[in-house]
Amino acid sequence: MIQFEDVHKAYQVAGRAVPALQPTSLTIHAGEVFGIVGHSGAGKSTLVRLINLLERPTGGRIIINGEDVTGFDADDLRAFRRKVGMIFQHFNLLSSKTVEDNIAFPMKLAGVYSRAEIRSRVDELLARVGLTDHAHKYPAQLSGGQKQRVGIARALACRPSILLCDEATSALDPQTTQSVLRLLAEINRELGLTIVLITHEMDVVRRVCDRVAVMDAGKVVEMGAVTDVFLHPQHPTTRDFVFESENIDREERQQDLAHAEGRILRLTFRGESTYKPLLGQVARDSGVDFSILSGRIDHIKETPYGQLTLSLVGGDLARAMQALDAADVHVEVLR
Amino acid sequence: MDALLTNVDWTEIGWASWDTLVMVGLSLLFSVLLGLPIGVMLFLTSKRQLLEQPVVYAVLSFVVNVLRSVPFIILLIVMIPVTVMLIGTSLGVAGAIPPLVAGGAPFFARLVETSLREVDRGIIEATQAMGANVRQIIFGALLPEALPGLIAGITVTAITLVSYAAMSGVIGGGGLGDLAIRFGYQRFQTDVMIITVALLVIFVQILQMVGDRLVLYFSRR
Ligand SMILES: Nc1ncnc2c1ncn2[C@@H]1O[C@H](COP(=O)(O)OP(=O)(O)O)[C@@H](O)[C@H]1O
Numbered sequence: 001m002i003q004f005e006d007v008h009k010a011y012q013v014a015g016r017a018v019p020a021l022q023p024t025s026l027t028i029h030a031g032e033v034f035g036i037v038g039h040s041g042a043g044k045s046t047l048v049r050l051i052n053l054l055e056r057p058t059g060g061r062i063i064i065n066g067e068d069v070t071g072f073d074a075d076d077l078r079a080f081r082r083k084v085g086m087i088f089q090h091f092n093l094l095s096s097k098t099v100e101d102n103i104a105f106p107m108k109l110a111g112v113y114s115r116a117e118i119r120s121r122v123d124e125l126l127a128r129v130g131l132t133d134h135a136h137k138y139p140a141q142l143s144g145g146q147k148q149r150v151g152i153a154r155a156l157a158c159r160p161s162i163l164l165c166d167e168a169t170s171a172l173d174p175q176t177t178q179s180v181l182r183l184l185a186e187i188n189r190e191l192g193l194t195i196v197l198i199t200h201e202m203d204v205v206r207r208v209c210d211r212v213a214v215m216d217a218g219k220v221v222e223m224g225a226v227t228d229v230f231l232h233p234q235h236p237t238t239r240d241f242v243f244e245s246e247n248i249d250r251e252e253r254q255q256d257l258a259h260a261e262g263r264i265l266r267l268t269f270r271g272e273s274t275y276k277p278l279l280g281q282v283a284r285d286s287g288v289d290f291s292i293l294s295g296r297i298d299h300i301k302e303t304p305y306g307q308l309t310l311s312l313v314g315g316d317l318a319r320a321m322q323a324l325d326a327a328d329v330h331v332e333v334l335r
Numbered sequence: 336m337d338a339l340l341t342n343v344d345w346t347e348i349g350w351a352s353w354d355t356l357v358m359v360g361l362s363l364l365f366s367v368l369l370g371l372p373i374g375v376m377l378f379l380t381s382k383r384q385l386l387e388q389p390v391v392y393a394v395l396s397f398v399v400n401v402l403r404s405v406p407f408i409i410l411l412i413v414m415i416p417v418t419v420m421l422i423g424t425s426l427g428v429a430g431a432i433p434p435l436v437a438g439g440a441p442f443f444a445r446l447v448e449t450s451l452r453e454v455d456r457g458i459i460e461a462t463q464a465m466g467a468n469v470r471q472i473i474f475g476a477l478l479p480e481a482l483p484g485l486i487a488g489i490t491v492t493a494i495t496l497v498s499y500a501a502m503s504g505v506i507g508g509g510g511l512g513d514l515a516i517r518f519g520y521q522r523f524q525t526d527v528m529i530i531t532v533a534l535l536v537i538f539v540q541i542l543q544m545v546g547d548r549l550v551l552y553f554s555r556r
């Protein structure tokens with residue numbers, strides 16, 4: 001478990017303190033995938049780098065698995081860092097070492113593993129990330145996705161309980177991003193590792209995260225379960241991110257709505273209700289005619305969801321809304 | 336051919352070449368042994384690096400700059416008393432080595448600093464995040480990552496030392512430079528002059544070629 005208690009951070013720039021993280025309190029639970037979204041410069045990296053103390057906080061307490069890590073001496077800090085893996089946007093692999101030597105590197109640094117232990121652990125990790133055939137290559141000979149897999153294997157070498165990912169998929173193409181995200185989800189599931197994942201794409205959050213914090217100008221402006229934050233964003237920044245991930249142009253959307261007749265509702269289905277043949281039935285029972293203005297059916301992690309914007313004309317509107325409500329559909333009246 | 340090279344005593348040339356080799360080899364060895372730690376310290380104590388120490392950096396940097404800005408011919412003369420104190424004579428092959436190191440070590444130190452700066456910051460950070468201490472970061476990440484740059488630096492230093500070694504002939508340093516001055520210059524034996532210069536050129540060419548090959552071999556980027 002990672003707890004921030006009023007943690008804040010200011011950088012010294014030319015003798016002046018420039019705040020990068022406003023006092024922040026949050027809890028990241030053991031075993032969850034916690035996303036952090038925000039625009040460039042919002043303070044995401046700062047927040048994550050405070051967790052393994054690559055940055056020292058200006059104030060506040062950082063408590064990890066019950067211990068205040070800000071009080072650690074140099075030896076304790078190094079031992080602690082071995083239990084926190086980290087992967088990076090630009091991979092940060094050692095270009096002078098082969099794939100297997102890169103993965104073995106943190107174990108060698110730890111100085112507590114035998115040669116045989118390192119050997120077998122490296123083989124195991126190579127198999128896990130699907131790079132057994134590339135063990136003797138140098139990073140320059142690998143594709144971006146393969147490099148990030150090496151990064152992940154390296155981060156897992158000392159069996160950490162936390163994995164920090166700073167824009168780990170931002171330098172990858174969409175397909176590679178998917179496969180890396182799948183690997184991260186698999187690791188989280190099978191090893192019970194806590195993952196803290198920075199991204200500027202809401203889509204990444206939607207695919208793998210359980211909870212998410214949205215950051216803006218050094219502050220966490222919204223935080224909660226991804227299903228809630230993604231389907232019912234409150235803060236303008238969050239809305240921007242959700243719209244962007246759905247490829248929605250706000251102005252076009254407004255124009256479409258302006259042309260529609262009658263009531264405009266947004267329905268949000270979650271879980272099993274997503275697949276029920278509900279709309280036709282409601283329309284028949286209430287005599288309401290509907291047309292679909294926009295819609296999307298997808299998954300948030302494993303949960304299926306659907307979000308439809310409808311215009312409704314005629315019939316018994318109150319009855320229709322009641323029926324939808326009874327079927328666990330979240331109804332918002334847009335107009 | 337021999338008619339053209341009437342003054343050339345090949346045994347003498349052979350010995351002088353050997354002396355040059357020894358002077359360059361030994362001074363290069365000591366320049367690297369001294370310059371490497373100085374360069375690493377310069378890098379680590381500089382701004383925004385692991386052991387940022389503005390005062391230490393300023394002092395080290397000043398000393399290096401002074402040694403590098405003094406023309407080598409002056410350094411040769413200034414170093415005479417130090418050399419006598421260190422090894423008892425300022426003449427011959429042995430006497431040339433202290434001034435050569437005084438010129439070569441700071442030169443190499445700067446090249447080390449520059450090549451360490453070329454190492455991606457992210458790699459240092461990743462190593463730090465793995466729980467490495469400063470010693471492990473230096474030997475496990477920084478130096479291996481900078482190896483091609485360091486080898487290129489050693490090559491440039493070696494070539495600089497060849498010309499410095501030749502210059503040390505002026506104060507009786509021995510080797511090809513000494514030969515060139517005593518025979519080629521003072522006795523107007525142009526043929527000796529040409530041979531020694533040709534040998535120096537060949538020597539430099541070989542150094543550069545070997546250095547380039549090694550850089551290529553160790554470049555994994
Ligand atoms: N080492 C640093 N020194 C000075 N300012 C920094 C440093 N690192 C980050 N900042 C500043 O802090 C703010 C937050 O940066 P960062 O946490 O990297 O944001 P993000 O990861 O969300 O893009 C930015 O304004 C950035 O310029």
Ligand SMILES: [Mg+2]
Binds near residue numbers: 044045046166167
């Ligand atoms: Mg960042």
